[in-house]
Amino acid sequence: MRESLLQAQCGEPDLAPRHEPGAKLSHVIVVHVHVQVKPDSIADFRKATVANASESLKEAGVARFDVIQQADDPAAFLLVEVYRTSQAVAAHKETEHYKTWRDVVADMMAVPRSSVKFTNIFPADDGW
């Protein structure tokens, strides 16, 4: 019941609050995508990835889409993707901007990218 309510709300561009005050919340899906690029692809990767992140933020089910670069290794990047639902994770993969990014950066990677999935402990959903 609650799950289907969440799904319905996440289809809307403006997400209404999904909880009662004081409710215990821990429901966003955080996906960390680790990317090690070839040294001569750093600038091109940044450009393509910022373009993808900007467009991804417009998706209704995407709460955040951060791109960060490791301080002691400029060829190491991490994409921090925060989704409202598992449906939003799947929907992202169907977007044109994701498919374009995937194809454009394919040859820039020094090793295959890897991902790790997390759930939020703090803050609660409305802090993302």
Add this chain to the structure above:
Amino acid sequence: MRESLLQAQCGEPDLAPRHEPGAKLSHVIVVHVHVQVKPDSIADFRKATVANASESLKEAGVARFDVIQQADDPAAFLLVEVYRTSQAVAAHKETEHYKTWRDVVADMMAVPRSSVKFTNIFPADDGW
């Protein structure tokens, strides 16, 4: 000049905008702290870490302080700490809540914790 201006501003509880519109920004410091806890310490670690995160968010130089739990390993946690300046990183370590957390969780860890530092590519500073 700009650095000292930033420092002065970060001493204030309410941070004024640190940039002109359209300026290229990439200045927050993102610290990922990886923690693997003993299986019987998961609940206690969560409690102590949420308390620390809540207090840390009140620090003037802390933009975010997320605590996330790995989906396929509930004993694996990641603290995502986002600071406005390097001074804020140092200031955090001097707080009572940090020192309390550090001491309380010391015996909960299965292995020593490790950290990785990043800078933001996207979004710019005002998106954190």
